[in-house]
Amino acid sequence: MREAVAVRDFVGFLGRQTGVRLNRYADQSAFLYRILRQIVVNPKAGRMLRTRIVVEQIYFTAVEALWIVIPIALLLGSMMILQLSDVAAQHDLGRVTVALLIREFGPLITALIVVLRSATAVTIETGYMKVLNEIEALELQGINPLDILYVPRMIGITVSMFCLITIFCITAVLGGYAIAWALTTLPLQNLLFQIGKAVTGLDIAVVALKALFFGVGITVISLHHGLAVQKGITEVPVATSRGAVACLYYCLSVNVILFAAFFL
């Protein structure tokens, strides 16, 4: 009897959790639809203001992150080239570098940096704005928050993601090569040529798709968690933490799905 109750409770728990998650995904999808529709409509009201906030967002997300992205790309690039040169035969090194560094680690680590720096900041900012009635303050001036809060975040973070992934990959390959060449005696003469040969249009397209999905998804998830804050400021850290973890799972899932879709 007791076992039956435990099973029933467990099944009930699973059902409730599934319902909560499905509800959240439905909310996030509806929110994404509203943002995308607003981007397409591009209303004249607030267009200049929106552009300025997009530029500010790109500055915060991309330009200010360069001092983190570039050293990490250099360290990772040089380490991977050194490690891979040990295990891969010289003629495979280019292909392995492209597969791991450009296609997988570059986008994923860049996404992780954006989640740590920008997604958390967006969730905190949005949560505070919600709790402190700042979003209402915008609405009372006739301003649609979609126009100056959500749309610029999405455009800014997605554009930044493209730029940062590109910079990460170039820095990791060229900088990593330079460091490996300067500090070791490994035979790396043909590496750049091999990498150039190994990169295909599909690789570039997949990386671009990852940047798009990461940028859009990270923005929607972080904004949604910020807007979910209801009662007080103490909810903001919880929402931030949950938002960051959700972004991480999302990015890993997108990575696996795109890999399966294009390379399996």
Place this chain on the structure above:
Amino acid sequence: MVLIELRDYAHAPTGRGKGLEKFSFSLSPGDSFGLHADRIDDAHLFLRALATLEPPEEGSYFFKGEALDFSKFRKLLPVRRRIAYLGIDATLIGNRTLRTNLLLGRYYLENKLNLELSEEALSLCRLFGIEDKLDRRPSQVAPEDARAAVIIREMTKGAEVFLIEQAFVALARPVIARYIEMIRKVIDSGIPCVFYAGMPDFDSLFKKRDIHIRDGVVEVD
């Protein structure tokens, strides 16, 4: 012409209030109501309801005779812009300067970024003593200066209705008299006004009629 009409409006309690039981209320040009409530939260809820910030759980909201559909958020924005809401929770955008806060609505609606404050806004800034603090953010000024900026923003947005709550909270003493004078001018100009001062002495300065909320029941004298 009736500007705002709440018809058979009802709302569940918020905070420590009793909520608002089904009532009807209309506000026309020239009206000036003093609000009295046995619970502050109910007075707050009533003002938020008038400001379209609380969707009705029952009943309808009419603005200039047109029923508002609270599920169509975009259509509420032009109405909200016509209402000056000076509730205790009215605030500024924290990561923008006071100047940007005062100009934000115009930046958005006029689609220009090279705008300067109007003469009216500047003179109000001088009146409230925040003229030299306009390039600071709300967190960098005293709470009374931030409150003054909220008042100036609402006063200069061309509102057709004023909703004022605990008007003198968080205002520096020297500017209270000037603020009272401003409210009096608003009322004299025929702009309808509902205010909850929480202090009977101040109520008697402006009101023409009274709204009483007792245990969630709204009665208009």
